[in-house]
Amino acid sequence: MTYKANFKIVIGGFTLAEVLITLGIIGIVAAMTLPTVINNAQKKAPASRVHKFYNTMNNALLRSIADHDDVKYWMPEQKVFSYDQNLDFLKIYILPYIKYNHYEPCNGSGGYSRACCVYLPEGLMVFLVDVNGGDxxxxxxxxxxxTTRNYFAFQFNKKEGFDTNGKPIKRLNNKTTIEPYTFNWDGKYESLTSTTNSWGCNKLNKGKAGSFGYCTKLLQLNNWEITKDYPW
Structure with a gap:
């Protein structure tokens, strides 16, 4: 008579085969969901930094106003600032009220020939003043x-004026505070992602003058979150 041994490994009430099947299912689910988790984390980080930057700058502005009077007196003339003038402005009204690592000329990087690059603990601020106010x-x-993931435009003490054709320049939400860029925006939500002007938050606008300028406003109107209609 021949006897055949029948071994069965049991782990916590489950057979080894059942455990392996369960682990396989968990692995498949993890592989399917992990990219979504990573993508959501990648979206949350820059959005959170932009919101923090917005709050930090406006809190600094309030402190500066307490020392230097209303913002409307800081730019008495509508003129294009040189690099030295931009830096002097920052040294008086902004830099004493924020934390930063260092500053330097942007040297034309990204088209900022007159701008000051201020390196912050989290990110980089580029600052300049032209005839329309601060950018x-x-x-x-x-x-x-x-890019739509790494560039967020703000405006500061923008002045009312006219374009080269003599038409009034629209400045919705024009405030002395630092606000998302809305140059020539018509106030319609769908226009923020349009390609009819170069500022629309749309990847098809890449390379155009002022491209992605409205992305910050789109972010603000969605409670500083990257939503499905944001061109991530």
């Missing part, structure tokens, strides 16, 4: 690379 570019990763 601020914020780059969460600390490098001047204009």
């Amino acid at each position: 601020i570019g914020y780059y969460p990763n600390g490098k001047i690379k204009v």
Whole structure:
């Protein structure tokens, strides 16, 4: 008579085969969901930094106003600032009220020939003043690379005026505070992602003058979150 041994490994009430099947299922589910988790984390980080930058700058502005009077007196003339004038402005009104690592000329990087590059603990701020008021570019990763993921435009004390054709320039939400860039925006939500003007937050606008300028406003209107209609 021949006897055949029948061994069965049992782990916590489950056979080894059942455990392996369960682990395989968990692995498949993890492989399917992990990219989504990573993508959501990648979206949350820059959005959080942009919101923090917005709050930090406006809190600094309030402190500066307490020392230097209203913002409307800081730019009495509508003129294009040189690099030295931009730096002097920052040294008086902005830099004493924020934390930063260092500053330097942007040296034309990204088209900023007159701008000051201020390196922050989290990201890079590019600052300049022209005849329309102040322009601020914020780059969460600390490098001047204009993409919908890394470039967020703000405006500061923008003046009412006219374009080269004599038409009034629209400045919705024009405030003395630092606000998302809205140059010539018509106030319609769908226009923020349009390709009819170069500022629309749309990847098809890449390389155009002022491209992605409205991305910050799109972010703000969605409670500083990257939503499905954001061109990530």
